[in-house]
Amino acid sequence: MSFTHPLSVVVRPALLAPLLLALLALGGCREATPVNTTRLQAFGESLDLTLVGVAPEQAARARAELAEDLTFRTRAWNPWTAGALADLNRRLATGAPLTVPPSVLALLRTGQRLAAQSEGLYNPALGGLVALWGFDRIPPRADPPTQRQLETLLNSAPRIDQIELDGIEIRAAAPGTQLDFGRLAPALAVDLAIARLHELGIVNALIQRDGDWRASGDRGGQPWRVPILRAGGSGVLAIVALRRDEALGTVADHQRDFIHQGRIYHDVLDPRSGRPARASRAVTVLLPDLASATVAARALFVAGPEHWLEVAQRMGVTEALLIDRSGEVHVTQALWSRLERIDPGARIHRVNPITTEAATIAP
Known part of the structure; x- marks a missing residue:
């Protein structure tokens, strides 16, 4: 399925209405270069591929090659089924x-x-x-x-x-070793897909999968502008403009879970306790590649609001946002300076991951 999209933010249909209203409030809805979006399937979920300024024949070839590569990696990198x-x-x-x-x-x-x-x-x-x-x-x-x-x-x-x-x-060395790379596998597959697009001569592209975004180039001279969601994924917290080669990775407690006896259990497991990490609701990280951003977001989620800045410093992360169990938003100063606020009711604490200085609450 392909269609022309007039917005400078590409979103899933479920998010389109609230995000459109947000962009109108920001003055972000304006004429832009038409973009062609195709939905692919990979790792059990939908993946949206957006190309800009690409001839139809070249776009068709790119879509076919990426679909084949993603199908291959989905099978090869599944730790539990044949592959x-x-x-x-x-x-x-x-x-x-x-x-x-x-x-x-x-x-x-x-x-x-x-x-x-x-x-x-x-x-x-x-x-x-x-x-x-x-x-x-x-x-x-x-x-x-x-x-x-x-x-x-x-x-x-x-x-x-x-x-x-x-x-x-x-x-x-340990006989019980079983490899499961989790969200790293689809994130790395997306990075490799962007690399393949570059080999095909396609510079301006965006790939989105389940709260993760990987940008290349721009959208007709304008940056790719993507949403950071509120805890639970129910709406937009803020918009951020991605740089020409940048990824936004998000790990959240609502992405994969189950309910047992009235309690929700999610799949962001703390390797130290073996149980779901409970101090965080969601973490978003911006880095040049999606593989690094996704793993860093997971590590910061597990570290929780008390220790996430220490882990961010170790992993070279300066632009990150954490929503804690009470719904408070903690954002590094480097990312704060790039955010376009959407949710005026959010209580946002600005912090510095290098000095771990005391937080200030955004008005």
């Missing part, structure tokens, strides 16, 4: 040296690098924990594990840094 990563997980239990499939190598190396930066708050070697909670299936199994089950798994302490990667050979 390269699932097969690697089955063989990791032997403890013997293995050859990493080429289709998985980039994902594994990226996961190791970002996990090291997070100092363990992101640990893709805990695929067994994901399965224990039932988040290895769609929809999730609505039955939380017992404390004894969690302790048994965590006592084996499989960590991504225990995986030895020598060239294309891999060995896991």
